[in-house]
Amino acid sequence: MTTTAAPFTYADSAWSIPDRIREAHIRSWDRLATPGEWWSGAERVSIAAESRRASALVDGLPDPGPGPTELPEAAVFAVHKLIGDLPGVTLEWYEETINAEGMSDARYIELMGVLVHVWSVDEFHRALGLELEPLPDPNPGEPTRRRPEGLADHGSWPSTIAAEDVAESEADIYAGMSRAPNVLAALSLHPDSVRWLNDLFEAHYLSWEDMGDMDTRVRALTRPQLELMASRVSALNECFY
């Protein structure tokens, strides 16, 4: 189901959702609907819809249905794998996926960028018992198919951009940091996914600047409480990193 109504009003919610979160969720839906570098707006919304199908499958809920357009089979499988069998994601599986029909390393990273951000917004809603926001109508336009400069092997599976190699047009993605956090660099094959991550990370958790300050309290929870919860979620997902 998609809609053109104003999203994320939380008007009927019992929760007083902070503006920083509400506004980041609105920007997330704008990003979701907009054509990317490697997927059209309709394909991006379909990736989001598939993430909800994967989640419903895991939760034993009715199938919410597909998105506005068909995706390559490997893309559908990747979404279900990343939602429902994260510990089973391996280098062998990654290489098989990016070499499958209709896929590439860049398409995989943009797919992941869409998937994890929609999933995160949805998980916030699920954790608070809120209804999921209807997916947006896709914006028209074609993917730009532009591969960023400065990509190299830095240890993770896809090529990434080191902070010292980032081009001027992408200089904002690491926000002036001399060394990019690995999770940011991991998405740098698709710079707009890094921008999306920065935006939602700050709204849901902390700014990268606040991350470096262990003493100042910027949320209702203390920093140790936040870190403990982060560690718990990571452990439950069997995330070694």
Added chain:
Amino acid sequence: MLRYCDAAVRRSADLEARRNAVLNELGEAATIDAAATIANYQRMVRIADGTGIPLDAFTMKSSEPWRDRLGINSFRSRGNTFS
């Protein structure tokens, strides 16, 4: 808060009860922060393990004394660092 995390990630039937426990003890703003933290790290772990980010040498060494004790060395995504 940890039980709230467990219920949210594991999709257990006591999610509402766990959330209400946090709400009653810590208040609304803290409960929203907790939900946002869960949402944030449900994302971050998928980026890390979906792109095979290896553990850096410093964290690898400093975490060695307790990784095995906590069962972390048995996580399947350990292969991203050791393969």
